[in-house]
Amino acid sequence: MIQTSDYVIETHGLSKSFGDVQALRGVDLSVPRHSIFGFLGPNGAGKTTLMKLLLGLSRPTGGSASIFGHDIVADSVAIRERIGYLPQQPRFVEHMTARENLRLAARFFFSGPPAAIEDRCDEMLALVGLADRAERPIKGFSGGEKQRLGIALAQVNYPDLLILDEPASALDPLGRQAVLDVMIRLRKYTTIFYSTHILDDVQRVSDTVAILNHGQVAASGPIGQLLSGQDGVVYTVTVKGAVDGLGERLAALPWVTQATAAPGLRNGVSAWHVAVRDETEAEAALLRHVLEDPNTTVVEFSRKRYELEEVFVDLVKGDDHGR
16 A cells, blocks of 8 residues: 655654553654654653554554554554664674674565575675674674664665664764764665654754653754744844944844843953844845944854754753643
8 A cells, every 4th residue: 555645653642651650641743754853852751662652562542653654553563564673772693793693684574595685684784884894793893883783684674664762872972973874874765763862963863853751742843943942043143333222223123023132242242142033034134234333343143053952951941840
């Protein structure tokens, strides 16, 4: 059956309780096809619970979810045939080589000629950058090499969806970068849904993000949208010279929602944060309005960009304060 939906995963009010403990509370998510979807949240937020529901390892107590248009409860077996999964701590047959581990996994999916299986193993090893280590026993692999091999094992059946649980959390910077590079290469073949607490990695490779807190989605959407911050589009204007009345003059513009002076004034230089509701109008006219005073010189003019960590902390803290 051909699915026409633009989303691989869709959840609607998905909930899960363990006795009196409600781990997930009405989760709504949409994961676009061929996206790298970063799934974030503090410890105990419900990330692992959601992954287990999607994998058919647990059953929801409320709401619904579908993968490839199939219900996760009624069609769990059909879904799992099209999913690759990497647990947070993958396990291997340590005395076997990387190729032997891949060959073992491939035989669960393919019954074709041995040459075809070897070709698939060669392809996966090259994809994750382990072709030169194919004949080495796993017990001598570094943490990063094991994670990349784990991704190769999860990808060996050409899945339409990869679910990765903290794929780079225990690695050094070089190992993390190697895993992120593999994820980027896999994007054209599959959709990647992964959990992590390393916010910098999410900002570098993800195009869509969801932040979970206390079992609820605190925010979800394209990474660019989240990095715009809760205040929307904000421009920073650094000026030198006359600033009397500048804030009032900017705040009076119909497309400006707020104009505030940044703390600190050095050598006659000050900075202003200007929040706008019309980005197009701001790009065309904001700078011109600042320069209306001939005694004012603009030192710097830029759009404020938020770091994901800043957005994450604001959302999680704000959610906690509302409880």
